Amino acid sequence: xxxxxxxxxxxxxxxxxxxxxxxxxxxxxxxxxxxxxxxxxxxxxxxxxxxxxxxxxxxxxxxxxxxxxxxxxxxxxxxxxxxxxxxxxxxxxxxxxxxxxxxxxxxxxxxxxxxxxxxxxxxxxxxxxxxxxxxxxxxxxxxxxxxxxxxxxxxxxxxxxxxxxxxxxxxxxxxxxxxxxxxxxxxxx
Amino acid sequence: xxxxxxxxxxxxxxxxxxxxxxxxxxxxxxxxxxxxxxxxxxxxxxxxxxxxxxxxxxxxxxxxxxxxxxxxxxxxxxxxxxxxxxxxxxxxxxxxxxxxxxxxxxxxxxxxxxxxxxxxxxxxxxxxxxxxxxxxxxxxxxxxxxxxxxxxxxxxxxxxxxxxxxxxxxxxxxxxxxxxxxxxxxxxx
DNA sequence: ACTACTCTTAGTACCTAGTCATATAAAAGA
DNA sequence: TCTTTTATATGACTAGGTACTAAGAGTAGT
Numbered sequence: 001x002x003x004x005x006x007x008x009x010x011x012x013x014x015x016x017x018x019x020x021x022x023x024x025x026x027x028x029x030x031x032x033x034x035x036x037x038x039x040x041x042x043x044x045x046x047x048x049x050x051x052x053x054x055x056x057x058x059x060x061x062x063x064x065x066x067x068x069x070x071x072x073x074x075x076x077x078x079x080x081x082x083x084x085x086x087x088x089x090x091x092x093x094x095x096x097x098x099x100x101x102x103x104x105x106x107x108x109x110x111x112x113x114x115x116x117x118x119x120x121x122x123x124x125x126x127x128x129x130x131x132x133x134x135x136x137x138x139x140x141x142x143x144x145x146x147x148x149x150x151x152x153x154x155x156x157x158x159x160x161x162x163x164x165x166x167x168x169x170x171x172x173x174x175x176x177x178x179x180x181x182x183x184x185x186x187x188x189x
Numbered sequence: 190x191x192x193x194x195x196x197x198x199x200x201x202x203x204x205x206x207x208x209x210x211x212x213x214x215x216x217x218x219x220x221x222x223x224x225x226x227x228x229x230x231x232x233x234x235x236x237x238x239x240x241x242x243x244x245x246x247x248x249x250x251x252x253x254x255x256x257x258x259x260x261x262x263x264x265x266x267x268x269x270x271x272x273x274x275x276x277x278x279x280x281x282x283x284x285x286x287x288x289x290x291x292x293x294x295x296x297x298x299x300x301x302x303x304x305x306x307x308x309x310x311x312x313x314x315x316x317x318x319x320x321x322x323x324x325x326x327x328x329x330x331x332x333x334x335x336x337x338x339x340x341x342x343x344x345x346x347x348x349x350x351x352x353x354x355x356x357x358x359x360x361x362x363x364x365x366x367x368x369x370x371x372x373x374x375x376x377x378x
Numbered sequence: 379a380c381t382a383c384t385c386t387t388a389g390t391a392c393c394t395a396g397t398c399a400t401a402t403a404a405a406a407g408a
Numbered sequence: 409t410c411t412t413t414t415a416t417a418t419g420a421c422t423a424g425g426t427a428c429t430a431a432g433a434g435t436a437g438t
Contacts, residue, residue, distance in 0.1 A: 005385070020247070023424065034387050039426085049425055051240060051394090054247045058209070061250030074296070105307075106317035107263070107300035114296045128295035130323040138316065194414070212395065223416050228396085238396055240423090 008033070009041050020053040074111040075147060082122035083159075086149045088112060097141045104139040109173045113163040116149045117177040120161060125182040129158065133175035143167045157181055197222070198230050209242040263300040264336060271311035272348075275338045277301060286330045293328040298362045302352040305338045306366040309350055314371040318347065322364035332356045346370055 008031055015030070016022065024042075028035045042049070048056070075090035090112045092104050110133060118126045139145060146166050153160035159181055165173035197220055204219070205211065213231070217224045231238070237245070264279035279301045281293050299322060307315045328334060335355050342349035348370055354362035 021244075025424085036387055036389095037385085040386080051243075051424070054240075055210075055243050057247035057250050058243045061246050101314055101316075103316060105304070106320075107296060107303045110299050110303070111296035114299070115294070118295075125290055127292060127327065128324050130321075131295075132319075132321045134319040135317050214395085225416055226414085229415080240395070 009045055012038070012041050013045055013047070016047055016053065020057055021050070023050050074108070074115045077116070077119060080119065082120065083151055085151070086116050086120040088116045088147045090145045090147070092139055092141055092143050092145060094141050102140050104141070106135055109135065109139065109145065109165060110175070112145060112147050113149070113165060113173060113175050114177065116147050117161040117163055117179055120149050120151060121159060121179055121181050123181040127180045129178045129180045131175050131177045133173065135173055137167070137170060137172040139167055139172050145172060198234055201227070201230055202234055202236070205236060205242065209246055210239070212239050263297070263304045264334070266305070266308060269308065271309065272340055274340070275305050275309040277305045277336050279334045279336070281328055281330055281332050281334060283330050291329050293330070295324055298324065298328065298334065298354060301334060301336050302338070302354060302362060302364050303366065305336050306350040306352055306368055309338050309340060310348060310368055310370050312370040316369045318367045318369045320364050320366045322362065324362055326356070326359060326361040328356055328361050334361060
């Protein structure tokens with residue numbers, strides 16, 4: 001019976017990881033054991049009760065929402081001279097990479113660069129009109145990407161921004177963004 | 190006391206909206222009324238009890254996580270012919286747009302196009318090497334973006350993919366992606 | 379075969395954060 | 409003052425547990 005317990009516990013762990021909303025009673029039925037057995041299993045595995053599990057998930061949700069800040073810049077701005085230059089830092093984490101290769105997905109590097117190009121514009125409205133980009137080196141999880149943006153030209157309602165992103169002095173991404181700008185406040189609301 | 194009740198209820202509503210984790214007892218103390226009053230208020234406002242509130246938040250979190258599918262394509266693939274063509278749909282929602290202007294942030298359109306360019310490649314490893322993109326029209330919330338990708342050229346370990354995105358026949362984004370491909374399985378793990 | 383041990387099941391008392399129904403007290407308006 | 413609204417109190421019940429005690433079943437070692 002030794003195998004059965006370990007096996008049941010590992011399945012229990014997976015089950016609750018993918019579906020934290022199951023009561024002990026439902027779990028007991030699923031595994032054809034008593035409720036007490038399920039509770040002992042949870043104790044041994046240090047899995048909290050249903051309500052605590054749900055609360056944990058909910059708390060994470062609230063944290064995520066706060067961390068997202070949908071209208072903010074992707075990455076953290078460490079230097080900003082409007083219409084001149086800007087620098088932002090993005091720490092690549094597991095959620096940014098392809099699970100198979102561990103390499104950062106391109107659109108995250110793009111998002112960092114693009115939102116920096118938006119941030120650098122000293123006008124209420126800034127939109128990307130076009131861009132030419134290049135991924136020069138793969139970026140892996142745990143690496144820190146530093147994006148440096150620079151305004152390289154202005155013409156009427158267009159601004160050209162160059163962004164270069166580095167991992168420890170090494171160029172990993174470069175792009176030239178043509179930004180459309182508009183200081184007409186009525187457009188922005 | 191008419192004002193007091195309405196006022197308390199509207200504050201209660203806001204309080205629970207921003208912090209759903211408060212018990213009736215805590216709320217009663219905060220508003221200096223009895224628990225029963227809080228319960229009557231919740232009834233009138235149709236606000237569920239603490240545990241239900243938490244469950245609702247947690248459910249949303251799980252839905253969000255499932256909707257994210259971090260390693261999957263951004264947008265929903267509706268057609269895929271490997272190394273030939275692919276189509277995906279992305280419904281622009283409030284989280285994709287600038288709150289001030291209501292216009293979709295560029296990197297979401299880029300993410301849809303880029304991940305489609307990755308998906309079209311019939312090899313275990315596909316990475317974006319470079320891209321030239323153009324945002325031809327603003328996209329607003331509630332609009333549905335249909336991205337169409339097409340392989341336009343192959344050379345050794347490079348594949349050129351053209352992506353055009355439309356909102357109701359109207360071109361909103363176009364880009365040409367140069368993809369690096371590798372069928373060496375050892376690289377992928 | 380007997381003992382030692384793990385694993386499983388059962389049952390009890392208690393807890394939290396409520397529900398529902400009913401009764402009563404206090405405040406405000408006519 | 410009388411009536412209505414608003415607030416508080418009380419008791420019975422619920423889900424989904426915790427914490428603890430007790431006992432039976434299965435297996436292994438000697």
